[in-house]
Amino acid sequence: MSKAQQEAIKERSMVLQKDMLAKQFTELSQAKELGKKVVYTFVPGNLTELILSFDLLPVYPEINALQSGMRKKSAAYIRDAEKIGYSEDVCTYVKCDIGMMLNGNIGPTGEKLPEPDLLLLSYTGCYTFMKWFENLERLYPGVPVAMLHTPYQEDGIITQDQVDYMVKQLREEVIPKMEMVSGKKFDMDRLSAMMENSVKSEDLLVKVLESAKSVPTPIDAYFAGVYYIGPIFTAFRGTSEAVEYYQELWNEVQQRAAAGLGPVTPEGELKEEKFRLVMEGPPNWTNFREFWKIFYDMGAVIVASTYTKVGGTYDTGFRHDPTQPLESLAKYCMNCYTNLNLPQRIDLIENYVKEYKADGFLINSIKSCNSFSAGQLMIMREIEKRTGVPVGFIESDLVDPRYFSYANIKNRLESYFQMLEQRKIILAQQ
Amino acid sequence: MNRLEQILAYCEKTAFDLHFTDAKKWKAASADRVLVGYLPIYFPREVVHAAHGLAVGIMGSGDRKQIIKGDAYYQSYICHLPRGVIEMGLDDNLQDFDGFVFPAICDCVRNLSGMFRITGNGKFSRYFDYPQNFQKHIGGDFYREEILKILDDVKQVNGVKPDKAALNKSIGLYNANRRLIERIYDIRQEYPWRLSAVETYHIIRAGLAITVEEHNSLLEEVVSIIENNERGEPMDNIRVVVTGSFCEQPPIGLIKSVEMAGCYIVDDDFMLGARWIQGDVDDTTDSPIDALVTAYLNQSTFSSAVYDVGNPKGKRLVELARQRKADGIIFSAASFCDPALLDRPEMQKECDAAGIPHINFQFHENTGQFKVIKEQAGTFSDSIKLWA
Ligand code: SF4
Ligand code: SF4
Numbered sequence: 054m055s056k057a058q059q060e061a062i063k064e065r066s067m068v069l070q071k072d073m074l075a076k077q078f079t080e081l082s083q084a085k086e087l088g089k090k091v092v093y094t095f096v097p098g099n100l101t102e103l104i105l106s107f108d109l110l111p112v113y114p115e116i117n118a119l120q121s122g123m124r125k126k127s128a129a130y131i132r133d134a135e136k137i138g139y140s141e142d143v144c145t146y147v148k149c150d151i152g153m154m155l156n157g158n159i160g161p162t163g164e165k166l167p168e169p170d171l172l173l174l175s176y177t178g179c180y181t182f183m184k185w186f187e188n189l190e191r192l193y194p195g196v197p198v199a200m201l202h203t204p205y206q207e208d209g210i211i212t213q214d215q216v217d218y219m220v221k222q223l224r225e226e227v228i229p230k231m232e233m234v235s236g237k238k239f240d241m242d243r244l245s246a247m248m249e250n251s252v253k254s255e256d257l258l259v260k261v262l263e264s265a266k267s268v269p270t271p272i273d274a275y276f277a278g279v280y281y282i283g284p285i286f287t288a289f290r291g292t293s294e295a296v297e298y299y300q301e302l303w304n305e306v307q308q309r310a311a312a313g314l315g316p317v318t319p320e321g322e323l324k325e326e327k328f329r330l331v332m333e334g335p336p337n338w339t340n341f342r343e344f345w346k347i348f349y350d351m352g353a354v355i356v357a358s359t360y361t362k363v364g365g366t367y368d369t370g371f372r373h374d375p376t377q378p379l380e381s382l383a384k385y386c387m388n389c390y391t392n393l394n395l396p397q398r399i400d401l402i403e404n405y406v407k408e409y410k411a412d413g414f415l416i417n418s419i420k421s422c423n424s425f426s427a428g429q430l431m432i433m434r435e436i437e438k439r440t441g442v443p444v445g446f447i448e449s450d451l452v453d454p455r456y457f458s459y460a461n462i463k464n465r466l467e468s469y470f471q472m473l474e475q476r477k478i479i480l481a482q483q
Numbered sequence: 484m485n486r487l488e489q490i491l492a493y494c495e496k497t498a499f500d501l502h503f504t505d506a507k508k509w510k511a512a513s514a515d516r517v518l519v520g521y522l523p524i525y526f527p528r529e530v531v532h533a534a535h536g537l538a539v540g541i542m543g544s545g546d547r548k549q550i551i552k553g554d555a556y557y558q559s560y561i562c563h564l565p566r567g568v569i570e571m572g573l574d575d576n577l578q579d580f581d582g583f584v585f586p587a588i589c590d591c592v593r594n595l596s597g598m599f600r601i602t603g604n605g606k607f608s609r610y611f612d613y614p615q616n617f618q619k620h621i622g623g624d625f626y627r628e629e630i631l632k633i634l635d636d637v638k639q640v641n642g643v644k645p646d647k648a649a650l651n652k653s654i655g656l657y658n659a660n661r662r663l664i665e666r667i668y669d670i671r672q673e674y675p676w677r678l679s680a681v682e683t684y685h686i687i688r689a690g691l692a693i694t695v696e697e698h699n700s701l702l703e704e705v706v707s708i709i710e711n712n713e714r715g716e717p718m719d720n721i722r723v724v725v726t727g728s729f730c731e732q733p734p735i736g737l738i739k740s741v742e743m744a745g746c747y748i749v750d751d752d753f754m755l756g757a758r759w760i761q762g763d764v765d766d767t768t769d770s771p772i773d774a775l776v777t778a779y780l781n782q783s784t785f786s787s788a789v790y791d792v793g794n795p796k797g798k799r800l801v802e803l804a805r806q807r808k809a810d811g812i813i814f815s816a817a818s819f820c821d822p823a824l825l826d827r828p829e830m831q832k833e834c835d836a837a838g839i840p841h842i843n844f845q846f847h848e849n850t851g852q853f854k855v856i857k858e859q860a861g862t863f864s865d866s867i868k869l870w871a
Binding site: 137138139140142143144147174179180181183184185187188190191198200202204205207212214215217218221222225226391394395396398399418420423424426427428429430431435448 | 555556557558560561565587588589590591593594595596597598600601609610612614615616618620621622624625628787788790791792795816818819820821822824825826827828829831832845
């Protein structure tokens with residue numbers, strides 16, 4: 054295959070995703086004229102198939118926040134939220150979203166996002182989500198709120214009473230509010246049919262992510278991984294477009310693997326894979342490309358990451374189940390990464406280090422995010438103890454540029470990579 | 484030393500005994516007794532009591548313990564409470580505890596529950612989830628299961644499964660406890676000089692570390708003394724409600740500074756868990772667990788840990804301030820406490836709408852400097868007096 058051909062194949066999945074997003078945001082900008090109703094909701098524990106089965110349009114404030122971060126708008130938004138009383142100490146996603154709202158709610162395409170017709174507080178693995186929507190409820194007075202409380206996997210298992218609790222909430226709280234807002238009756242068959250598509254996308258996504266078990270890996274499972282999870286974690290799970298996207302992506306990955314090619318990065322293809330890492334924690338969005346480049350320059354690639362599991366841990370086997378749609382939505386919500394208890398998180402990471410033949414384990418600890426960050430230092434100790442790989446720790450924030458210090462992070466990473474290098478030499482001598 | 488002073492001295496010592504000596508002594512007296520530590524805010528202690536146990540509130544290490552190991556477990560941008568608790572867990576403070584309960588109030592406490600599973604403290608470590616749905620057949624059913632899990636955990640330790648009579652008896656004792664505490668707040672509303680906020684704090688916090696029977700008897704004595712006797716001098720102070728300190732506790736120096744700056748604290752949420760259920764829980768039913776469930780669903784106070792759409796906490800705070808005839812509200816939250824700090828802007832808006840003045844500050848449980856807080860509270864008090 055010629056280089057041009059490879060480039061063309063590489064680009065097709067990206068083009069597909071770009072088109073999907075453009076169409077989604079155009080639809081959103083015209084929602085009110087088209088008489089479409091809009092639901093604000095969250096990524097972890099999202100009920101996309103259910104939302105789409107009512108022909109409702111989802112908006113994900115977290116995605117808006119991360120987009121604002123990438124577009125260098127978040128600093129001003131956060132400042133504006135702080136001006137009206139939000140503490141410097143709290144989650145910056147919330148402040149960025151509120152700041153964006155104060156500034157006219159202009160979305161990533163430069164068009165105004167429609168106001169919500171329903172606030173769907175289906176949240177998983179983070180308490181701050183609840184506080185976030187309590188605030189939105191005051192800021193959009195009169196908009197109904199549907200609450201779906203997801204129990205935590207405190208014992209590391211999902212129990213039947215937890216599933217029953219969630220299904221009851223879906224039936225008696227969430228679905229009636231969606232019916233009311235959309236003016237449509239709930240259609241279980243439609244939901245179930247969408248889940249057939251969900252399963253196909255989920256299977257394909259897992260294959261893509263697991264391709265990183267090969268040495269060298271054809272993908273980066275963190276920096277590029279955040280793009281791969283985009284459609285399935287947001288408005289497209291359950292759609293045929295998502296299946297098409299994942300099929301395309303999987304084809305490309307297979308071709309790259311067959312050709313022995315490394316991951317594609319904004320700086321070009323990674324030629325030599327020097328270090329394979331497992332990464333815990335979300336990325337920084339304000340300096341995303343610079344951050345990625347530090348790894349690229351060192352020949353480091355992320356072979357598995359926990360952040361790409363916040364919207365579902367499909368690689369441990371979960372799939373939506375068309376024969377039990379509501380039960381599977383419940384289980385889906387409970388299975389998202391930050392809803393796993395700490396011992397489960399550690400087990401998962403330990404398996405990643407071993408199965409993906411990682412040279413090291415790195416934490417990007419996010420100042421904003423207690424859900425991820427509280428307990429990470431213990432995770433780090435445990436992983437070091439159980440796997441023996443060198444562990445590294447850096448700190449930044451999601452969308453607050455005040456907490457991204459390029460020089461600090463680069464220094465820390467350089468020392469960490471030196472440590473990995475030395476370990477490789479010692480291991481080679483043994 | 485008169486009787487009240489004796490009680491106050493005992494309560495102060497017990498409230499800050501981070502080795503929980505009295506609780507451990509109580510446990511040692513009989514083989515089937517269990518000690519269960521729980522974190523803020525609320526936990527239905529009745530069920531542990533009925534199963535021959537003592538539920539002990541672990542409110543952090545405050546400014547009474549040097550944190551060495553805890554800092555190695557927590558980044559600087561995480562509140563202070565969990566690092567003090569893990570330090571206590573790694574030291575010998577929590578030895579002899581049979582289990583730990585981590586109520587669902589935030590992700591720090593939630594993740595701490597997993598850390599305790601890893602450190603292996605106690606025979607069980609349970610994250611205690613609360614429903615955020617308040618219908619009996621949905622959230623209520625879920626909450627009942629959570630309570631049953633605790634009963635199971637305790638039974639695994641001592642083999643005791645409490646019957647209906649035992650549960651009703653325990654519910655009755657905690658009803659009395661809440662009534663007595665409220666009585667103290669009511670007396671202080673009329674005569675705030677008779678018992679200072681710091682003394683009140685000591686008395687209530689001590690109750691988290693001793694048996695409810697003993698606490699009730701101390702409370703009865705305190706009530707009877709301050710109800711019938713003048714103590715202290717009325718001062719030209721303003722009356723404030725302090726809110727936002729429901730989990731990590733402000734150091735005593737902070738409470739003292741607010742008082743010394745000319746503010747009577749007529750209500751607060753320092754020991755909110757002990758006052759969580761408003762009014763009595765039915766102690767005469769055939770299904771006492773259901774009575775606790777119903778009380779949680781329908782009689783909970785407002786809190787940053789509870790989803791409040793439909794019954795906004797800002798409005799409830801304003802109501803509380805009015806009921807206590809407060810002149811102002813002090814928002815006092817632990818640094819990095821997302822639940823409290825994210826509630827603050829909207830609650831402040833409610834205060835503005837109701838014309839209630841307010842100030843805010845943040846603290847760490849081990850803050851040692853109170854000069855700024857004292858000045859701020861002093862200016863607040865002066866400005867209210869000036870415009871009164
Ligand atoms: S605390 Fe973390 S998971 Fe929660 S809203 Fe903020 S960034 Fe998201
Ligand atoms: S102080 Fe706040 S953030 Fe910290 S443990 Fe308590 S509730 Fe959670």
